[in-house]
Amino acid sequence: MRAIVLVLVALFAVGCAGPTVTANQYRGKVAQTAKAMTGIIVTAQHAARLDLDGKMLPTVSDGVVTDAEQDADSVQTTMESRQPPDDRSDRLRRQVEQPLRQATSLLTDLRIALRNDDHDGERAAADALDGPLGAFEQLSGVS
Amino acid sequence: MRGALKITLGIMTAIGGFVDIGDIVTASLTGARFGMTLAWAVVLATAIMVLYGEMAGRVAAVSKRAMFDVVRERLGVRFAMVNLGANALLSLLTLAAEIGGVALVLHLVTGIHYLIWVPVVGLGVWLTIWRLPFQALETVFGLLGLCLLVFAAALVLLPTDWGSLWHEAIHPSVPAGEALPTWLFYAISLIGACLVPYQVIFFSSGGREEKWSVKDMKDARLNAVVGFPLGMVLSLSIMAAMVPVLRPDSVDVRHLGQVTLPIAQALGVLGLILTFIGFFACVFAAATESALSIGYSVAQYFGWTWGKRHKPSAAPRFHVVCLSSVIAATGFMLTSVDPITVTIITVVLAAAAIPLTYLPLLVVANDREYMGRYVNKHWQNGLATIALLVMVVVSLATPPLLFATKAGQ
Numbered sequence: 001m002r003a004i005v006l007v008l009v010a011l012f013a014v015g016c017a018g019p020t021v022t023a024n025q026y027r028g029k030v031a032q033t034a035k036a037m038t039g040i041i042v043t044a045q046h047a048a049r050l051d052l053d054g055k056m057l058p059t060v061s062d063g064v065v066t067d068a069e070q071d072a073d074s075v076q077t078t079m080e081s082r083q084p085p086d087d088r089s090d091r092l093r094r095q096v097e098q099p100l101r102q103a104t105s106l107l108t109d110l111r112i113a114l115r116n117d118d119h120d121g122e123r124a125a126a127d128a129l130d131g132p133l134g135a136f137e138q139l140s141g142v143s
Numbered sequence: 144m145r146g147a148l149k150i151t152l153g154i155m156t157a158i159g160g161f162v163d164i165g166d167i168v169t170a171s172l173t174g175a176r177f178g179m180t181l182a183w184a185v186v187l188a189t190a191i192m193v194l195y196g197e198m199a200g201r202v203a204a205v206s207k208r209a210m211f212d213v214v215r216e217r218l219g220v221r222f223a224m225v226n227l228g229a230n231a232l233l234s235l236l237t238l239a240a241e242i243g244g245v246a247l248v249l250h251l252v253t254g255i256h257y258l259i260w261v262p263v264v265g266l267g268v269w270l271t272i273w274r275l276p277f278q279a280l281e282t283v284f285g286l287l288g289l290c291l292l293v294f295a296a297a298l299v300l301l302p303t304d305w306g307s308l309w310h311e312a313i314h315p316s317v318p319a320g321e322a323l324p325t326w327l328f329y330a331i332s333l334i335g336a337c338l339v340p341y342q343v344i345f346f347s348s349g350g351r352e353e354k355w356s357v358k359d360m361k362d363a364r365l366n367a368v369v370g371f372p373l374g375m376v377l378s379l380s381i382m383a384a385m386v387p388v389l390r391p392d393s394v395d396v397r398h399l400g401q402v403t404l405p406i407a408q409a410l411g412v413l414g415l416i417l418t419f420i421g422f423f424a425c426v427f428a429a430a431t432e433s434a435l436s437i438g439y440s441v442a443q444y445f446g447w448t449w450g451k452r453h454k455p456s457a458a459p460r461f462h463v464v465c466l467s468s469v470i471a472a473t474g475f476m477l478t479s480v481d482p483i484t485v486t487i488i489t490v491v492l493a494a495a496a497i498p499l500t501y502l503p504l505l506v507v508a509n510d511r512e513y514m515g516r517y518v519n520k521h522w523q524n525g526l527a528t529i530a531l532l533v534m535v536v537v538s539l540a541t542p543p544l545l546f547a548t549k550a551g552q
Binding site: 035036038039042043046047050054055056057058059060062063064067071 | 251388394397404407
């Protein structure tokens, strides 16, 4: 019985760490992540800028940005749970993780500014998202 | 005006059946990701829908009986039971997706979490079925759904490259960076979203609600020929409106809010309001249609009194089935399962189950005992057979494509 529990715990731990992949597959996952993040950031920026132009209902901009924030969070969790198979992949992980964290944090800032009706904060967060966006556009081509 | 009102059943079926949450999600998702390269799938599905919709209307008008009634008698109790089971299950899943869809629309408008709206929407659907006369149902939702023409208007105002849109639509090919199986998976999803089985059941039963007879065949035909292509125009407009705004960055459309961005860009707040009215009308109509379709098919199979033309006290079992479906679908959505995921699964399953609904209709439309001199003509049978072959191919290709592409990833 104890052995079964240990095996289950081990399987669970492996499951949490994400499936082991080859270096090529890992690069593919990074590119996929970068592409997904590009779409998420562009959507949030677009919603924020339309909101600043007075073309959005506040509930819709809030909904779009909140969804973007949650999506980014989910992408980040998935990426962090993947085990890089070698040193090169680990370097790639560090390269993608930095803009991932920055984007997630800026999306949170954007959501807070939106809800507080803080136009300057909204504009600043939307513009600052250009930084991680550039990084993700570059990383989209790594595969 | 009278002529326009005569085709409201077709418009409502198209608005609620064709342009429902499944179609809104798949059309916008494919537009943002593949441009207009999958427009052919919508056109093909519309042609099939017109062909079989006309048949369903004709069967209802000539035999003066609705589809499941005739199918059970013509093809036997067992076959009809399998058919009934598959259709009812799929319609239930569709109903759940639509209830979730209406809740998402209300969430976007009010900011209140969609799960709070789910039971309210369920109650609204049931009250509509219980209280609203069939004619009012058709007119209100059919006409309000036309607000979605705002997508066509937005397309004109957006920086659209018309030449490129047209080129992609008439020269379909897999876009660079995309895999063929993924492209085909989404083609199947679009076909499944357009050919949801409950449409045929609702259309033929609606014909009986309107007491169609041979004299009304022209109206029945007009409903099919005008209503479904109108649905196609709306669907293609949604798809095309995504191209100039979301496609340059290949945005993965996973939320209803993203679909409204092109409208906000082109038409601002007024456009958004019209969009939400249109979304609400379409998705709410689809919820009502799918709940009614479950009631129609079960009641017709068992030979119970059915329909909104009867007082609820005269058709209690029909209303109990409708109410139970609404409760089950609402309960399912309250488990917090993602409405968009349910929608995508539903359209894929619908694609796999299409032939089950359409084959019996073809058999009945060819039976002189029911149809007399109004049986299918040779050209109709030729086209319907080709369409059925397409449906079988779609149905067989769905499971492998679903697994090979990990549901379109």
